Amino acid sequence: MPATMLAAAAIAGLYCWLIARHLRKTAAVDGPQGRLARAERAAADRLLAGDLDRAGYRAEMETLAALDAVERPLVVPLPEV
Helix, strand or coil: CHHHHHHHHHHHHHHHHHHHHHHHHHCCCHHHHHHHHHHHHHHHHHHHHHHCCCHHHHHHHHHHHHHHHHHHCCCCCCCCC
16 A cells, blocks of 8 residues: 555656656746746646645645736637538
8 A cells, every 4th residue: 555655656756757847847837828827837836835725725826827827818719510
């Protein structure tokens, strides 16, 4: 059981590290997308540092998703007839 928990923690840590790495690469983007990427990176960094709990991280991601939906709405084309 402890080995399973250790493996799960290692996988979760690796996953968070990969997300933070991806967000750092996207931080160079300018405009609204870059601003949102920087905000997402800051939230991930605070989560990894322990300054933000899971519920707070989820709330920040929901806020960022709502802002992204307003700034860049998803347009789905109609099906062809």
